[in-house]
Amino acid sequence: MGLSYRLRLLIVLLSIVVLAGGALLFKNILIPDSFGIYGYYRADAISEAALVPIRHWTNISCFKCHPYEAKIHKNGHHQTISCEFCHGTYADHVENEKKIGTLPVKKEKEITTLCLKCHNTEIKARKEEVIKTIAMPNHLKDQNVKLTHNCNQCHHVHAPLKYIIRAKQITRMMEAGS
Amino acid sequence: MNRRSFVKKVLNGSIAGSLYLVWPMGSGSLEILEQIPEQIPGIRDKEYDILNQEFAFIVDITRCIGCGSCCVADKREYNVPDGNFRTWVERYVKGFSDKIYVDSPNGGLQGYQHPRTDIEEKIRDTFFVPKLCNMCKEAPCVQVCPVGATFTSPDGFVLVDEKRCVGCAYCIQACPYSVRFIHPDKKTVEKCTWCYQRVRKGLLPACVEVCPTGARKFGSMKDETSEVYKILKGPGVLTVLKKEMGTFPALYYKGARREVI
Numbered sequence: 541m542g543l544s545y546r547l548r549l550l551i552v553l554l555s556i557v558v559l560a561g562g563a564l565l566f567k568n569i570l571i572p573d574s575f576g577i578y579g580y581y582r583a584d585a586i587s588e589a590a591l592v593p594i595r596h597w598t599n600i601s602c603f604k605c606h607p608y609e610a611k612i613h614k615n616g617h618h619q620t621i622s623c624e625f626c627h628g629t630y631a632d633h634v635e636n637e638k639k640i641g642t643l644p645v646k647k648e649k650e651i652t653t654l655c656l657k658c659h660n661t662e663i664k665a666r667k668e669e670v671i672k673t674i675a676m677p678n679h680l681k682d683q684n685v686k687l688t689h690n691c692n693q694c695h696h697v698h699a700p701l702k703y704i705i706r707a708k709q710i711t712r713m714m715e716a717g718s
Numbered sequence: 719m720n721r722r723s724f725v726k727k728v729l730n731g732s733i734a735g736s737l738y739l740v741w742p743m744g745s746g747s748l749e750i751l752e753q754i755p756e757q758i759p760g761i762r763d764k765e766y767d768i769l770n771q772e773f774a775f776i777v778d779i780t781r782c783i784g785c786g787s788c789c790v791a792d793k794r795e796y797n798v799p800d801g802n803f804r805t806w807v808e809r810y811v812k813g814f815s816d817k818i819y820v821d822s823p824n825g826g827l828q829g830y831q832h833p834r835t836d837i838e839e840k841i842r843d844t845f846f847v848p849k850l851c852n853m854c855k856e857a858p859c860v861q862v863c864p865v866g867a868t869f870t871s872p873d874g875f876v877l878v879d880e881k882r883c884v885g886c887a888y889c890i891q892a893c894p895y896s897v898r899f900i901h902p903d904k905k906t907v908e909k910c911t912w913c914y915q916r917v918r919k920g921l922l923p924a925c926v927e928v929c930p931t932g933a934r935k936f937g938s939m940k941d942e943t944s945e946v947y948k949i950l951k952g953p954g955v956l957t958v959l960k961k962e963m964g965t966f967p968a969l970y971y972k973g974a975r976r977e978v979i
Contacts, residue, residue, distance in 0.1 A: 590918040
């Protein structure tokens with residue numbers, strides 16, 4: 541090999557520069573911009589997570605366009621229930637302040653099923669101070685109504701005692717002990 | 719084109735252009751946001767200081783009635799595919815022999831409408847336990863992620879970077895609470911985020927928002943008037959799940975029996 545000492549040194553140095561430069565370039569391409577700002581991850585992922593669209597809003601958003609239901613709902617025992625639980629999400633109904641779809645309203649037997657999701661005494665885990673529960677069909681028998689009755693034939697779904705309190709006012713009936 | 723029409727067009731253009739910049743484009747959601755009072759005080763009125771935040775989640779087992787509102791809200795908020803759950807509700811039944819029976823039909827999505835009929839012994843106690851991400855301060859899932867896709871953000875949320883996740887499912891094995899799953903379409907990992915996008919807008923997580931009995935509570939620990947701060951400061955007994963794992967969860971349970979795991 542007739543290479544001079546200087547040329548060999550140059551080749552060694554050049555290859556180091558090329559390899560190191562290539563590695564640095566590769567590293568820059570492969571590692572995302574915001575990687576490592578807070579830790580071993582892409583910091584931009586945090587702001588991306590904060591931009592996920594919201595689909596559930598609050599009862600206040602619903603009440604704005606539904607004042608009639610709002611008045612009943614806010615004064616009843618069901619005021620803590622979210623509109624969106626029974627009717628579906630705000631995002632399926634309104635987009636950019638325009639109505640884009642109709643949300644379903646529960647009917648007949650669906651209502652009874654929905655009520656019993658929470659109000660069934662048979663599930664022994666429901667405390668009296670948290671929720672009033674009833675057993676079916678005993679409750680219908682006790683109230684002397686047909687066994688085919690749905691809950692909403694006596695109870696307003698938004699304010700369950702609305703009609704019952706009113707009926708008692710009209711008939712001046714008082715429950716024993718009250 | 720004469721000078722008059724030229725000046726007219728330039729003026730029109732500049733007016734239209736400036737309007738375009740000022741007009742809130744596609745910010746319908748922002749306007750809805752303004753109508754709703756802030757549910758987590760101290761988030762909206764100033765710039766979000768990510769390094770100086772702490773949040774806590776408290777599940778009050780004594781108030782959970784197993785209605786499934788939280789599961790329904792969660793499924794709808796994120797269009798969670800059937801069979802996967804970001805949050806779910808378990809029913810614990812305790813017999814007089816101290817035997818524990820746990821079930822969670824469809825994650826509690828349909829609520830609990832029927833009592834269990836397959837238990838022969840006399841039942842001592844029944845209660846519901848909602849489960850969700852524990853937001854561990856020492857998260858095992860973060861430690862094992864080989865690509866840095868799962869991380870604990872400076873404000874204490876364990877999040878998943880969808881763009882970096884390779885779907886190796888190592889974190890699913892590592893999570894002691896089984897809150898992670900692979901999204902069948904995206905093939906990346908998904909998990910409960912305590913609705914990070916809602917919290918950043920000053921709203922409560924969807925499951926807390928819909929809970930009718932107040933069994934789920936969420937709030938900032940930097941706000942001394944928040945309900946969670948008061949509960950955590952108070953003398954009541956709070957427990958975390960699998961304490962012996964050393965994960966230091968930010969999710970606390972109130973009224974959890976020792977059998978709850």
